């Protein structure tokens with residue numbers, strides 16, 4: 182066996198590393214001091230101490246003895262070369278332990294790495310050395326559940342789903358009449374269920390999602406078909422609604438008239454909240470008609486019913502729809518009262534609060550976010566500016582509507598809020614819920630003069646529970662966001678690396694990505710992603726990738742050993758150097774990419 186095989190695979194000295202690489206620079210420096218032949222003769226001389234005819238066992242023993250005498254640390258070839266070049270210097274291979282050790286080694290699958298003493302003359306490994314020089318070493322099993330690196334699964338799923346909904350584009354066969362743009366809005370996508378025609382008052386309406394061209398923001402567009410009036414006189418009212426910015430109200434952004442649909446349509450532009458549905462859709466059986474009287478044995482759905490009939494029908498609905506938890510009801514009551522407080526406080530009234538006009542986002546009921554939708558529409562469509570002095574009356578109606586909405590949710594039945602059934606429904610809901618929630622509903626449905634602010638003492642300490650839950654949720658989201666921020670930072674590093682690695686040509690140099698600093702980055706890419714286990718299987722370890730990228734990003738002084746694929750080239754570099762190479766190479770690409778001159782020259 183050739184003793185040289187035990188030494189580093191220094192064939193690179195024969196084949197030569199790429200000319201501009203760091204290693205070539207190291208070698209050049211050393212070669213100026215001593216020719217290659219001198220290195221070889223020194224190595225041969227030192228190896229002559231080993232009996233090449235020894236059995237592999239005795240050979241291993243000799244090497245083991247040798248290794249035992251030498252502590253291990255990072256590999257830096259130039260120091261090895263310089264120590265070898267010193268004919269008077271101590272032999273690296275001397276078995277005499279009394280001799281001062283100038284370098285030490287580590288044998289990895291037959292390749293021996295030689296390490297210089299550090300600058301203090303000590304051979305002790307540096308405390309922060311990243312002890313993983315090679316993918317050929319048995320890999321440290323780092324117990325790191327990768328899930329902790331990303332946002333929680335359910336949050337990620339929700340956000341991905343919302344993104345997908347925001348990006349969805351319409352099927353032109355299904356929506357042939359859809360305009361490409363509506364004034365400053367493009368990328369128009371219908372949100373109504375296909376074939377579903379909805380009405381507000383006597384007007385047909387449609388709902389779309391579109392992108393606002395000036396900001397790229399997604400918006401929700403509510404179209405009122407065939408609107409023939411002018412809206413100039415509503416400008417102050419529209420401005421007042423636009424100013425209302427509240428967590429539980431879908432904000433109004435703009436109102437205009439358009440001919441994009443080949444008619445005169447009135448458009449209301451609102452904030453878009455993907456993956457929302459109305460309270461009606463979420464909590465009520467779609468078979469249930471709006472008045473709830475879908476009794477197959479009755480010819481007149483509006484005919485009054487005896488108490489027991491109504492009670493049984495409500496109980497049946499409660500049973501089939503299932504009861505909402507008291508927490509969910511309080512959550513809804515608090516959010517809606519908060520929205521109403523702001524609306525009434527601004528001298529406005531909602532007019533027509535119902536289950537259809539409340540959007541709900543989020544799948545866990547007692548954490549769901551409610552937003553009152555379609556504000557300002559009724560005001561304009563009813564066209565009763567003259568009665569604006571009746572705002573107090575409309576606000577009273579809002580409170581009654583709010584009471585009915587809560588009662589319908591508590592009974593899980595729409596017939597529960599029919600005027601004749603209110604007393605029965607309140608009785609029934611009191612069986613399942615606390616007297617506090619019943620008192621709120623009673624107050625809202627009473628005929629006395631009411632005020633939204635009077636609900637606050639009735640909500641009482643539950644408000645703190647709600648606030649606590651909201652703040653915990655926000656902490657949780659911040660925590661998840663910080664993980665993704667970290668991932669974003671690593672992603673940017675990978676973008677830089679990917680833009681440099683394997684670039685077929687740069688500045689008319691086809692070898693650019695294979696030479697100089699870029700060669701080192703290529704080997705780093707292999708170190709990062711392409712390591713294999715001892716038996717040749719791909720070694721996939723997220724923690725290795727994350728840890729390595731973090732060290733690169735921070736420019737750590739730790740060193741790593743990079744191999745060429747044929748293992749003929751071995752480079753030892755610090756993350757600091759790698760970071761410098763990465764930044765410099767990427768800047769080169771970026772500056773050429775940004776230069777007009779270059780494009781013209783080509």
Ligand SMILES: Nc1ncnc2c1ncn2[C@@H]1O[C@H](COP(=O)(O)OP(=O)(O)OP(=O)(O)O)[C@@H](O)[C@H]1O
Pocket residue numbers: 372373374379380381386387388401431451452453454455456457458459462537540554555
């Ligand atoms: N601001 C919004 N952001 C996101 N999605 C919305 C928004 N407004 C409405 N949607 C979605 O569009 C769907 C249709 O909305 P729309 O207001 O037309 O409801 P509707 O049940 O058809 O009511 P109506 O009969 O009053 O028109 C809703 O179910 C909801 O999923």
